[in-house]
Amino acid sequence: MGLCLCYSDSIPASFSRSQSDRRVQYQPHKGTGNHSSTMNQLRQIKRSELKPDEVLCTYCTAKCCRYFSLAIDKPRTAADFDYLRWYLLHDFASVFTEGDSWFILVHTKCKHLQDDNRCGIYQTRPQICRDYTTKNCEYEDDYTYDRYFETGEQIAEYSNARFNEPETFRTPKPGLPILN
Secondary structure, three states: OEEEOOOOOOOOOOOOEOOOOOOEOOEEEOOOOOOHHHHHHOOOOOHHHOOOOOOHHHHOOOHHHOOEEEEEOOOOOHHHHHHHHHHHOOOOEEEEEEOOEEEEEEOOOOOOEOOOOOEOOHHHOOHHHHHOOOOOOOOOOOOOOOEEEOOHHHHHHHHHHHHOOHHHOOOOOOOOOOOO
16 A cells, blocks of 8 residues: 555545645555546646745645755765765765765655654744745755766766776676576
């Protein structure tokens, strides 16, 4: 059984919606786990459709509460890239760039995020959360990074391309046996 969170004016029977705030609630979804046909029929409200008295967070899946990123020094040497490779050998970590700035991104949910995507410690939340606005948040999910690395192999290959001879740009083919 999986959990779905979807937004739409027409909600399938497996979902419930609070009429007062139009927010879709998590409901168990029994089945194969393939929700693509249902998900494609549902749509997320657009920022432009938001009424003046509504809050964008009401319609969001709390993306800003499911990761954090920290600025890191721009790697300049092969040894610096090896440190980045070490970061990426850990689960739920990635590295990205925006312009000349480098960041480590840790994909982990805030332990106070509730099942309804609301903050469990809203009144005492940290200042960074209080300062965050929805003005430039990733609600639309259309953001792309200049560079994005998810694996140690990707960062090693990038480093190799910067610091080594062209014939060693790619990692060697694995010596796997041919199966009949």
